[in-house]
Amino acid sequence: MQGQTAREFIIEVDKINKEFPGGVRALVDFSTQVRKGEVLVVIGPSGSGKSTFLRCLNGLEEIDSGSIVIDGIPLDDNRKHRLEIRKEVGMVFQLFNLFPHLTVVENINLAQKLVRKKTKEEAAEMTMSLLKKVGIPEKANNYPSHLSGGQQQRVAIARALALMPKVMLFDEATSALDPEMIGEVLDVMKTLAREGMTMVVVTHEMGFAREVSDRVIFMDGGRIVEEGTVEHFFTNPQEERTKLFLSQIL
Amino acid sequence: MITPRARRTGLVFNRSTFFDILKFILLIAVLTFLIYRGTLGLGYNWQWFRVPKYLFLLEDGTFTLGPLLNGLMVTFRITAWGLVLAFAFGLVTALFRLSHSFVAVVVARGYLELIRNTPLLVQIFFLYFVMAPVLGIERLFAAILALSLFEGAYASEILRAGIVSIHKGQWEAAHSLGLTTFHTYRYIILPQAIRRLLPPLTSQAISLIKDSALVSTIAVYELTMEGRAIVADTFMTFEIWFTVAAIYLVVTIILSLVVTIMEVRFKVVH
Numbered sequence: 001m002q003g004q005t006a007r008e009f010i011i012e013v014d015k016i017n018k019e020f021p022g023g024v025r026a027l028v029d030f031s032t033q034v035r036k037g038e039v040l041v042v043i044g045p046s047g048s049g050k051s052t053f054l055r056c057l058n059g060l061e062e063i064d065s066g067s068i069v070i071d072g073i074p075l076d077d078n079r080k081h082r083l084e085i086r087k088e089v090g091m092v093f094q095l096f097n098l099f100p101h102l103t104v105v106e107n108i109n110l111a112q113k114l115v116r117k118k119t120k121e122e123a124a125e126m127t128m129s130l131l132k133k134v135g136i137p138e139k140a141n142n143y144p145s146h147l148s149g150g151q152q153q154r155v156a157i158a159r160a161l162a163l164m165p166k167v168m169l170f171d172e173a174t175s176a177l178d179p180e181m182i183g184e185v186l187d188v189m190k191t192l193a194r195e196g197m198t199m200v201v202v203t204h205e206m207g208f209a210r211e212v213s214d215r216v217i218f219m220d221g222g223r224i225v226e227e228g229t230v231e232h233f234f235t236n237p238q239e240e241r242t243k244l245f246l247s248q249i250l
Numbered sequence: 251m252i253t254p255r256a257r258r259t260g261l262v263f264n265r266s267t268f269f270d271i272l273k274f275i276l277l278i279a280v281l282t283f284l285i286y287r288g289t290l291g292l293g294y295n296w297q298w299f300r301v302p303k304y305l306f307l308l309e310d311g312t313f314t315l316g317p318l319l320n321g322l323m324v325t326f327r328i329t330a331w332g333l334v335l336a337f338a339f340g341l342v343t344a345l346f347r348l349s350h351s352f353v354a355v356v357v358a359r360g361y362l363e364l365i366r367n368t369p370l371l372v373q374i375f376f377l378y379f380v381m382a383p384v385l386g387i388e389r390l391f392a393a394i395l396a397l398s399l400f401e402g403a404y405a406s407e408i409l410r411a412g413i414v415s416i417h418k419g420q421w422e423a424a425h426s427l428g429l430t431t432f433h434t435y436r437y438i439i440l441p442q443a444i445r446r447l448l449p450p451l452t453s454q455a456i457s458l459i460k461d462s463a464l465v466s467t468i469a470v471y472e473l474t475m476e477g478r479a480i481v482a483d484t485f486m487t488f489e490i491w492f493t494v495a496a497i498y499l500v501v502t503i504i505l506s507l508v509v510t511i512m513e514v515r516f517k518v519v520h
Binding site: 058059060083086087089090091093095097098099100101110111114115156159160163 | 417419420422423424425426427428429430433437438441442445
């Protein structure tokens with residue numbers, strides 16, 4: 001995007017609140033902005049609200065108050081806005097959530113045809129180039145159950161990329177993987193980051209954060225406790241809670 | 251008893267299987283003997299040779315269906331339409347119950363409770379004697395409608411359970427890709443749910459075939475009604491009812507087999 005249409009922030013989150021039934025406050029007056037091309041890593045203990053924050057960004061969770069604007073489109077009750085935002089925001093889940101009754105190719109083709117209204121040929125071309133990008137073109141016609149966890153997650157990334165989103169969200173994308181498969185998924189994510197994709201990544205992988213992140217947010221109790229570059233977190237964390245958390249995961 | 255080995259390799263014939271079959275044959279023989287003795291006591295005049303012409307006629311090389319097989323064709327028509335409509339009613343009701351609309355939920359619940367808490371026979375009579383004259387619908391359609399409304403209520407419970415059983419992550423993945431609710435149901439949720447539901451939906455289809463016998467009470471000439479008419483004409487009570495029962499059995503067993511084959515072919519591995 002250039003000229004007058006250029007927007008400084010592609011994600012604008014202003015004072016959002018989210019309370020779950022039972023009174024758990026997952027997000028408390030949470031605000032942040034993400035620049036185009038920025039890689040934001042969100043860390044924090046479980047229950048700190050980091051996944052909820054991510055899921056609010058594409059409307060998988062409803063916010064109680066505050067506002068979210070993605071690439072100039074407000075995420076509100078308007079169904080069109082919501083679908084429009086979901087086209088522009090890809091998401092990768094902890095448990096992959098591939099469609100088990102569809103082959104790898106069909107998983108990646110589906111939304112291209114239904115949402116982007118591509119022809120079969122256009123979709124197939126895009127799908128093959130994405131499978132090459134994530135390194136498993138040979139698995140094109142397999143079903144997800146025949147793939148390893150790492151391969152499934154790479155298919156899930158390709159599926160999200162197929163819509164050519166402007167933002168990618170990663171919700172603990174490597175947490176459910178066997179250790180030897182984490183690397184292959186992180187490699188794909190690093191490539192994306194270096195290509196300039198705007199990414200919000202919830203993860204415990206500080207190595208990933210160190211290599212490609214522009215900014216790290218440490219969350220606890222639904223609030224931002226500390227925010228800064230990854231160097232700041234490694235060398236000079238200010239808050240006690242941050243230090244404690246880092247000592248546990250590093 | 252199916253041994254683990256039998257489960258892997260299909261049928262295994264061994265000593266215990268042999269005795270099982272022997273016991274089964276013995277049981278059938280004893281039952282047959284008891285029936286035979288009973289009919290002797292009644293002085294029943296068996297006339298099996300008269301039955302075939304009620305099934306089909308073969309004259310001068312032309313084959314025509316007899317009344318029983320004609321009745322079976324009507325049963326097929328009722329069942330086929332009934333299945334389509336029952337599935338439609340069931341699906342709409344299930345989706346209504348799962349929707350966020352208050353009205354839709356109430357409508358679905360009302361329909362379910364009404365159907366499940368009244369006898370099918372009364373529903374058939376109600377539709378035929380009350381609604382049919384009011385709405386001007388014909389006999390066969392009234393029969394089909396009554397059966398499909400009844401089976402649809404049960405099918406909806408099966409479908410609802412199947413839809414709910416699909417993991418929440420499937421919805422989230424579909425939504426995150428920008429799919430609408432309709433597309434998510436159409437391409438993601440229902441294809442998975444229906445594969446899981448084939449066995450219970452088959453039972454429901456078999457129920458529909460069997461329950462279709464009840465529409466003989468409003469004089470729809472399906473298999474059971476034809477049977478009743480022939481018995482009234484010929485007094486071959488035993489032969490005809492045995493034959494009618496056997497026809498139903500053959501049809502339902504074939505249906506079960508077809509679905510078993512489908513299940514194997516469309517199996518989803520998780």
